[in-house]
Amino acid sequence: MISFFRRFFESKIGLPIVLAFLGLMALAFAASDITGSTFGGVANTDRMAVVGDATIPVSDLSVAANTALDQVRERNPTITMPEFVTEGGLDEVIRQLIDRYAVGQYGSRYGLRAGENLVNSEILQIPVFQGLTGGFDEQAYLAALRQRGLTDTTFRRDLADGLIDAQLLRPAIAAPQLPEKVARQYASLVLEKRKGEIALIPSAAFAPAGDPTEAQLTAWYKDNRTQFIRPERRTLRFAVFGEDTLKVDATPTAAEIAARFKRDATKFAASERRAVTSFVVPTEDAAKALVARIRSGASLEAAAREAGFTASTSDLRDREAMSGATSFAFAQNAFKAAQGGIVDPAQGTLGWYVARVDRIERTPARTLEQATPEITAALTTEKRAAAIGDLTAEIEAEIDGGTALAEVAKAYGLKIETTPALLADGRAFGRPEVQIVPQLAAVLQTAFQMEESEPQLAQVSAQDFVVFEVARIEEASAPPLAQVRAGAIDGWKRSEGAKLAKAAANRIAAKVRAGTPLAAAMAAENKPGFEREVIDLERRQLLASRAGNVPPPLVLMFSMAKGTVKPLEGPRNLGWYVVSLDDISTLPLESEKELVTQTRQQLAQSLTEEYRAQVTAGMRKELGVTRNDAAITAVRKQLAGEQ
Numbered sequence: 001m002i003s004f005f006r007r008f009f010e011s012k013i014g015l016p017i018v019l020a021f022l023g024l025m026a027l028a029f030a031a032s033d034i035t036g037s038t039f040g041g042v043a044n045t046d047r048m049a050v051v052g053d054a055t056i057p058v059s060d061l062s063v064a065a066n067t068a069l070d071q072v073r074e075r076n077p078t079i080t081m082p083e084f085v086t087e088g089g090l091d092e093v094i095r096q097l098i099d100r101y102a103v104g105q106y107g108s109r110y111g112l113r114a115g116e117n118l119v120n121s122e123i124l125q126i127p128v129f130q131g132l133t134g135g136f137d138e139q140a141y142l143a144a145l146r147q148r149g150l151t152d153t154t155f156r157r158d159l160a161d162g163l164i165d166a167q168l169l170r171p172a173i174a175a176p177q178l179p180e181k182v183a184r185q186y187a188s189l190v191l192e193k194r195k196g197e198i199a200l201i202p203s204a205a206f207a208p209a210g211d212p213t214e215a216q217l218t219a220w221y222k223d224n225r226t227q228f229i230r231p232e233r234r235t236l237r238f239a240v241f242g243e244d245t246l247k248v249d250a251t252p253t254a255a256e257i258a259a260r261f262k263r264d265a266t267k268f269a270a271s272e273r274r275a276v277t278s279f280v281v282p283t284e285d286a287a288k289a290l291v292a293r294i295r296s297g298a299s300l301e302a303a304a305r306e307a308g309f310t311a312s313t314s315d316l317r318d319r320e321a322m323s324g325a326t327s328f329a330f331a332q333n334a335f336k337a338a339q340g341g342i343v344d345p346a347q348g349t350l351g352w353y354v355a356r357v358d359r360i361e362r363t364p365a366r367t368l369e370q371a372t373p374e375i376t377a378a379l380t381t382e383k384r385a386a387a388i389g390d391l392t393a394e395i396e397a398e399i400d401g402g403t404a405l406a407e408v409a410k411a412y413g414l415k416i417e418t419t420p421a422l423l424a425d426g427r428a429f430g431r432p433e434v435q436i437v438p439q440l441a442a443v444l445q446t447a448f449q450m451e452e453s454e455p456q457l458a459q460v461s462a463q464d465f466v467v468f469e470v471a472r473i474e475e476a477s478a479p480p481l482a483q484v485r486a487g488a489i490d491g492w493k494r495s496e497g498a499k500l501a502k503a504a505a506n507r508i509a510a511k512v513r514a515g516t517p518l519a520a521a522m523a524a525e526n527k528p529g530f531e532r533e534v535i536d537l538e539r540r541q542l543l544a545s546r547a548g549n550v551p552p553p554l555v556l557m558f559s560m561a562k563g564t565v566k567p568l569e570g571p572r573n574l575g576w577y578v579v580s581l582d583d584i585s586t587l588p589l590e591s592e593k594e595l596v597t598q599t600r601q602q603l604a605q606s607l608t609e610e611y612r613a614q615v616t617a618g619m620r621k622e623l624g625v626t627r628n629d630a631a632i633t634a635v636r637k638q639l640a641g642e643q
Contacts, residue, residue, distance in 0.1 A: 052623035077424035104161030207497035278355035
């Protein structure tokens with residue numbers, strides 16, 4: 001579908017846009033970690049905003065932004081804070097933060113409360129605050145708050161606001177129903193079909209041939225540094241080891257083998273297992289009559305069928321297992337009968353057993369000499385595992401005691417290796433051909449939360465361990481101009497070309513409005529690289545083919561009036577689009593009657609969100625919201641790395 005769209009979204013320019021879009025979708029859940037919000041902060045006299053009678057400390061905004069970024073990174077590990085800010089993430093955080101305060105203030109104004117006992121009850125139910133016993137662990141609670149940069153007071157206030165939110169909004173917006181007439185209008189949009197053309201006027205076609213002056217390039221780079229932000233990189237030192245690496249003596253002695261033989265004497269004694277075919281009848285008389293008939297020549301299976309029962313065959317079992325599955329009396333009788341013989345009737349829990357011994361397996365007793373190979377193998381495995389456990393405990397104790405990784409490695413004969421600078425998703429920065437060792441993948445997330453030179457030990461598989469530390473942390477930042485000079489020159493050229501591409505797009509659009517075919521208007525510009533594609537598409541085909549990531553020119557086409565032509569700026573100075581819509585047609589809704597029902601179901605969640613947005617907007621209006629734009633701008637610049 002539309003080749004130049006596809007190339008754009010797969011390009012280095014387009015991919016960050018897609019990732020940012022996905023990140024913003026994830027941000028919609030950034031405030032729903034525990035009570036519907038993750039916001040909080042340290043009390044501060046600086047105000048980000050005033051909501052009713054409550055002030056929002058500016059420090060809350062920084063904490064909220066970092067928390068939201070962490071959650072977006074679960075889907076896009078390499079996104080940086082400047083990218084998050086540039087793509088609108090901070091604006092969404094500000095909106096949610098103000099809404100949270102507004103709901104809490106509004107509920108309090110009209111008598112809703114979330115008392116200390118209710119808040120305590122909620123805290124006790126949060127799994128992350130529970131210890132090994134399943135009960136509330138105060139240390140786990142405080143550690144979790146510290147990790148998020150929260151205080152107990154801030155968290156409790158936020159939790160109380162969330163509880164008021166639940167009391168105030170959930171009953172009002174629960175299970176909304178979209179009116180059928182409205183649903184029919186939305187359903188008809190799905191069946192809508194649009195025909196037209198889309199042209200791409202690339203900036204590259206108008207880009208200057210010569211390079212910019214040093215002053216021009218420096219000024220442009222200063223204004224566009226966020227396009228070149230490099231994500232956080234970490235260099236790790238590590239050593240992988242396991243049973244084969246650590247030298248341990250796991251050979252059992254003769255005394256240990258003899259002791260194990262004595263301990264497991266029953267295992268090596270003579271044994272017998274039997275398999276039987278049986279069925280159960282309700283009375284002893286019936287069982288005896290059937291046994292007599294079978295012993296006189298009838299088959300057990302035939303006798304069971306004629307009596308209205310079904311015979312079943314068991315696997316081989318020893319006496320104890322058979323006794324547990326049937327009854328002690330039956331097992332005793334079964335182990336007295338010969339192979340192929342009929343067992344004397346015996347009572348079980350469900351009735352009386354009628355059975356035949358199908359198979360007997362007898363295992364002779366083994367001597368110490370015969371059992372030695374098996375015992376040796378078992379003891380060797382056990383001793384090696386115990387020795388490895390002791391050694392890893394020693395290594396962990398050394399690390400916890402502050403011993404350097406190099407010293408630990410030397411003491412235990414481990415080989416230290418160093419990774420190249422790694423991104424949070426495991427890729428080597430600037431070296432796509434490098435693959436990290438598999439054992440590091442399991443600890444990478446932990447490594448990106450550690451400080452430098454604080455080694456840790458982790459078991460990464462049943463046999464493998466890794467001891468690792470962060471050797472170097474390179475924060476996300478834009479590099480010096482000299483390091484990205486070629487890319488900056490290309491960016492400046494696209495930026496300059498985009499100005500001329502805009503003028504060309506406007507000229508082409510004007511000609512098409514006057515009746516000139518789009519292809520002819522493009523040809524009149526006499527520039528290479530222009531692209532044009534004819535669109536003949538149903539809205540539902542569009543949504544299905546792009547999985548929700550609809551290119552902006554198509555979004556514009558499906559919102560335009562018939563017979564109109566509009567120019568549209570491409571992202572990051574890619575160029576300009578000219579969108580021409582020729583015709584709109586809609587299939588009759590009666591042709592797909594189930595579509596109305598599907599639409600009502602699919603829009604239920606959107607309707608809930610719309611109701612919530614309208615209610616909170618009303619609350620903000622009644623309470624009054626005053627934003628401190630200067631403080632917000634300062635935080636924005638700080639997070640974006642502009643100061």
